[in-house]
Each structure stands twice: as C-alpha cells, then as structure tokens.
Amino acid sequence: MSRSQIQGGGQRDAKGIDGLVLSRRPPRPDLEESPRPQGDKRRFLINQLVSRITPPRMKMRLLAFAIISIAIAKSGAFMFSEEVVKMRCFIIITLCFINTFISGYVVDWYPSDEPEWNDLRVKWDVNIFNPYTFAKMPRTTSDAVSAGFKMVSDCGAIPGIYGKRYVQGGDYSLILLYGIHGYIAGIQIGVTKNATVEFPPNKQINHPFVSVDNMYYLTAYFTNPATICTTGRTAEKFASDGTGDSLFIQNGTDAAKNSFVVPKEETYLDSTKWTKGHCFVSMGEHYWYNVTSDMNCDDFFPVFLLYNKGRLNAFGWALGTPMTSNRTEHPPSSVIKEFINPVPQCLLNKAQLSTMHIYLTSTPLENLC
Incomplete structure (x- = not known):
C-alpha cells in the first residue's frame, strides 16, 4: 500500500471544538428584592453537597455512562441484570438533575479555551x-x-x-x-x-x-x-x-x-x-x-x-x-x-x-x- x-x-x-460549560440562568426580577425564604438555606446546602459529588464534566461522564450501561445491558453483554443497571443509572441521572435544577444551571456550548x-x-x-x-x-x-x-x-x-x-x-x-x-x-x-x-x-x-x-x-x-x-x-x-x-x-x-x-x-x-x-x-x-x-x-x-x-x-x-x-x-x-x-x-x-x-x-x- x-x-x-x-x-x-x-x-x-x-x-x-465546542466544549460543555455551565452558565447561570438570568436572575428573576421578582425575586431580587424579596427576602430569602428559610427553605433556600436547605436548597443551598443540598446544592453544595451534590456539586461536590458531581462537578460539571463529571455530570456528562456519568450521564454518558448511564446511557452506555443500559445499551450494554440490553445487548446481554453485561454481567448483572438490566434492572440493577437501570437502578444505578437512575441514581446517577437523579444526582445530575438535582444539582442542575436546584442551582439553576443550564447546559450551554461555546468554544473551549x-x-x-x-x-x-x-x-x-x-x-x-x-x-x-x-x-x-x-x-x-x-x-x-x-x-x-x-x-x-x-x-x-x-x-x-x-x-x-x-x-x-x-x-x-x-x-x-x-x-x-x-x-x-x-x-x-x-x-x-x-x-x-x-x-x-x-x-x-x-x-x-x-x-x-x-x-x-x-x-x-x-x-x-x-x-x-x-x-x-x-x-x-x-x-x-x-x-x-x-x-x-x-x-x-x-x-x-x-x-x-x-x-x-x-x-x-x-x-x-x-x-x-x-x-x-x-x-x-x-x-x-x-x-x-x-x-x-x-x-x-x-x-x-x-x-x-x-x-x-x-x-x-x-x-x-x-x-x-x-x-x-x-x-x-x-x-x-x-x-x-x-x-x-x-x-x-x-x-x-x-x-x-x-x-x-x-x-x-x-x-x-
């Protein structure tokens, strides 16, 4: 050859290439002047905990792993049951989305530095x-x-x-x-x-x-x-x-x-x-x-x-x-x-x-x- x-x-x-980053949603004017409710402290603490468990890039890795695991389970190539894989994937995805929605972050794309x-x-x-x-x-x-x-x-x-x-x-x-x-x-x-x-x-x-x-x-x-x-x-x-x-x-x-x-x-x-x-x-x-x-x-x-x-x-x-x-x-x-x-x-x-x-x-x- x-x-x-x-x-x-x-x-x-x-x-x-485009890289995955996280950006804040725009603040809501109707909440700017109002005092912080007591429940916000609880949400803040939960957000801090989940943020430490799932940093931004790890969220995408875990989500991709969840998708891959389900696909492999369906193909019969994985060593444990599809139900176990689905439960683990559910936990992973839940952690990702809890942090995403509590903190108000959204996925955004822009050229990486x-x-x-x-x-x-x-x-x-x-x-x-x-x-x-x-x-x-x-x-x-x-x-x-x-x-x-x-x-x-x-x-x-x-x-x-x-x-x-x-x-x-x-x-x-x-x-x-x-x-x-x-x-x-x-x-x-x-x-x-x-x-x-x-x-x-x-x-x-x-x-x-x-x-x-x-x-x-x-x-x-x-x-x-x-x-x-x-x-x-x-x-x-x-x-x-x-x-x-x-x-x-x-x-x-x-x-x-x-x-x-x-x-x-x-x-x-x-x-x-x-x-x-x-x-x-x-x-x-x-x-x-x-x-x-x-x-x-x-x-x-x-x-x-x-x-x-x-x-x-x-x-x-x-x-x-x-x-x-x-x-x-x-x-x-x-x-x-x-x-x-x-x-x-x-x-x-x-x-x-x-x-x-x-x-x-x-x-x-x-x-x-």
Whole structure:
C-alpha cells in the first residue's frame, strides 16, 4: 500500500471544538428584592453537597455512562441484570438533575479555551472502574518517569523512528514517544516476532509495521516527525496545541519521508478510500481503510479513525493477532459488525483480534459521534 494510495488529504487546521460549560440562568426580577425564604438555606446546602459529588464534566461522564450501561445491558453483554443497571443509572441521572435544577444551571456550548487535543488516554473497556480503562498517559518525560516509564531508546537511536521512546514495565504494546524538549510526540504498539505466528502479513512488513530487531512497530505521531528530534515542540507550543497539531501515521521505514496526515475534518474523508463504519458511543464514528466484505486480511490496514461532531479526536490499532497486554482490547467476532461496515469475512476467521483505542481528549465518555 503506497503513501499516495492511502494519503487522506492532509489538510491541517487549528479550529477548536465546542466544549460543555455551565452558565447561570438570568436572575428573576421578582425575586431580587424579596427576602430569602428559610427553605433556600436547605436548597443551598443540598446544592453544595451534590456539586461536590458531581462537578460539571463529571455530570456528562456519568450521564454518558448511564446511557452506555443500559445499551450494554440490553445487548446481554453485561454481567448483572438490566434492572440493577437501570437502578444505578437512575441514581446517577437523579444526582445530575438535582444539582442542575436546584442551582439553576443550564447546559450551554461555546468554544473551549483548552487545546482541541487536551489529553492522551488509552483503552476502551465496559468496566470504567478498571484502572486500564481510559488510562491517562503522561505527556512529558518527567511525568512519564514519575509514572514508572523508562526510556528504552533516545532520539536518533533507531533510524526512521523519531523520538525518545518510553515503556512501562517492559510492556511494548504501549510505547510513548517524546520530542527533544520532553513533550509528547507520538505512540507505538510493538508486536514480537514469532516464527509460529504469521503476523504481520509479508506485504505489510515495513509499511506500516517497521521491523526493528525482534519487534515490529506500528507508529503514530502527533506532530511532524521530521521536527521531533531537531527543533521539537516548545513549552509554548505544547500549551497552545496540547497533545499535538496533526496525526501522522508512519507507512514506511522513515517517518519523515513515509507518513501520511489524517484529516482533522471528517468531511475531508469523502474523497478518500477511508470507509465509514459505525458510531459507537464512548468511541465515535469509525473509519477503516478501503474495507470490503471479500477482502484478503493481508490487505487489512491496522489503523482506524474516530470522529466526533465531525472532528478527529481519537484513533486506534486493530491487529489480527493475539496479544496478552492489559493495554489491549479483544473484541469477539460477534461484535465486529458494531464497528465495521462492511465486515471483512476474513476477520471473522481470526482466532483473536487485538485492538487499542487511543483518545486525544480528556472526556472519552462524551464521544457521542
């Protein structure tokens, strides 16, 4: 698969996205002059209590979780009964609305002052209490060291792969890349070479799986890879751009020469071979590269894109091989149809798929497509 075949447009822009905030309703003139009734003190105390339990962004997360939980219960995939899920959801939603109506807050939308890509989180799981679910990744080398990550290679150590590479606990399914100044620059997944497992397919070796020693690496960069180990990103750029300014997927042995830029705007995909899949709440609208029902899995490109409100804010890996890391997901073949359209029949014959959702924002549960 050549760079020109898969290039998705590459247009860059720095438009922000709408963010959820809370604003006061206008005061009622008829209450301005009247003394505060004794009951207001009780309402004030209740409001303070619920406000502490459910801060603004948490309200949306809990509400999204309630919707997701009911959907999963109806699909039969949850471990406890639909009645239990509904009761928990009722409690969550009640807490949200009590605070909303007692305090007089209403939902409002306006462009956020934060960078569009304001975070980096990894892995989707139905169990949001699993410590690996939506796990927050360190975006500076100092935070990486504090979180137990260790540098396994420095800038320039591996020709064609750019950045200081950090791994936690020897788990090469998640490798974080940082620029020369210590700011997040990319992410990798590594697959161990195994003589008994025919993966990746021969035609995908070195594009996109780059062979290095005993591993194959699939790599994404959040800024131009050619600058990561030279000028790098400054503190000011990190503050203004957040996790990054563009998404580059390495599709050759040298990322500076063999990468393509993923469009930030969903509409730009219309003229490409990216195929629209399905919306999944807490993930987004899925896109897969040039999938057909009768395709050969040797041609299945192992990257998917996720758009919400028309903007790229997540992506992920989809590998047709078993991986044992806690960082990876293993969707059964019965649910593949929820993400891909059409479903390549060859995927249904795989013993196990290994996927990883990578979020570029702090609120995956607000991804409603």
